[in-house]
Amino acid sequence: MIRSHRRRHFWIFAILAVILPLVLVAAIGVKRRAPIVDRLPPALNQPSLGTWNPIAGTETEWVDLPIHLRMLASDSLRSRLGVELTLTEAFSEPDVAVYWIARTGAAPETLPRNAILVGTIGKIGAQRLELPPQAVATQGSLVLYSVAHGRVLGALTISEPRSGPSDE
């Protein structure tokens, strides 16, 4: 190299020796601390409920949505309840979450603050989700909520006929 290039080379690396460590340290410093999830939250980590039995008389179709619903019971005492949601078509929304709310009637405009996450659905076919313990004693509704679009897709009152038999 000619002398002018050697000088330029020296000063370039003298500057880089200061700037590059600063860049690396700054990048590490502003790094967002992503939580390491080694297990799913309980609402998303449900057992398959494969041994739970459908409750007779609870089968219903979701209005305006391609979903067939029936309720499940963990045992003959119905100490724990669940729902089986069967999708006959895929949703256009990518991330539909299922919530349980302790009220019935028309679908709420927005997701109530006391809504309890039950799980997520999206695949065509049947999925079983456990309802929160409150659902055993309180009548309520399931609410489908699109997280991506931030809107309620629909709600369905679920009622358990307390005297009805399970399909055991």
Add this chain to the structure above:
Amino acid sequence: MSERYRAVGWTRHKRIYDAILLAGAVTVLGTFAAATVALEPDATPETILIRGFGLVAIVLLHVILVIGPLSRLDPRFLPLLYNRRHLGVTTFSFALAHGLFAIIQFHALGDIHPLVSVLSGDGDFAALTRFPFQPLGLAALGILFLLAATSHDFWLANLTAPVWKALHMLVYVAYALVVGHVAFGALQAEAQPVLAILLGVGMVGVVGLHLAAAVRERRVDRDIRSMTSEGYVDVCAAGEIPANRARVFAVGGERVSVFRYDGKISCVSNVCQHQNGPLGEGRIIDGCITCPWHGYQYYPESGQSPPPFTERIPTFNVRVIGQRVLVDPHPNPPGTPVVPATFPKS
């Protein structure tokens, strides 16, 4: 050096060099892909390719950047320097593949132009916490393209070596941009510290070696020799110059090489006309000064390349008085024959 134009003058050395280069790149890519599949089974093929191409490009960029100072510090690394431009073109190819795959994957399916999306799609230049990393990568890719496109001797000859060298020093800017691209990009998504450690080690290696070489070069440049009453510079004792080799001195603002051969002493510019390589670190082969970088040759008495080649370098008048070698600091025009000084036996 070639007497007629050929796109690439392939030699056995170049073929071996390129074979090792490609084998190394494929090995890095394959190892990375296998490790990713094993450790992250959910990673999609396109994600593995994007990351893999980027990894190969940055590894090659580090190799390119350490070859220069390593060769300055230890001549045993000179064979790596011989074909460094192939390394540069390969680096650009992998960086381009990385960039294209990333643009297709993350920017091509929206409703705005992909390049607009790259430049405006993430972050905020005013906020360090969300500093946009993609424009940094795009800028580095642009520089690597410029360097790859002008890497051929055609551009070297037409731009002249000093301009070409100055242009190719942009690789240092590209490196800084790549460090920023990785630090504010991939590093932000890594839960483990492995990437940060590797990037830091690479950075320390590149910057440390360049600084070490630069400091050593500065020492030579600052070694000012005393001038005699006749306007000559006393550089050394004749016996201090190894046979068929040279010693390098800073004389008159630039470096000269003082060669000893066949009982004679000649002095020429230390700067090769091809890529400004250090002639004084070469040796006399077949009666010609031979550049250690790419083998360009010059007669020591005239600074002219042997026919049919036409390169010429400045010569310097030289005397030997007693055992001392004296050099006129004023260069003769390139290719000017100068009678060599004879080397008296002590």
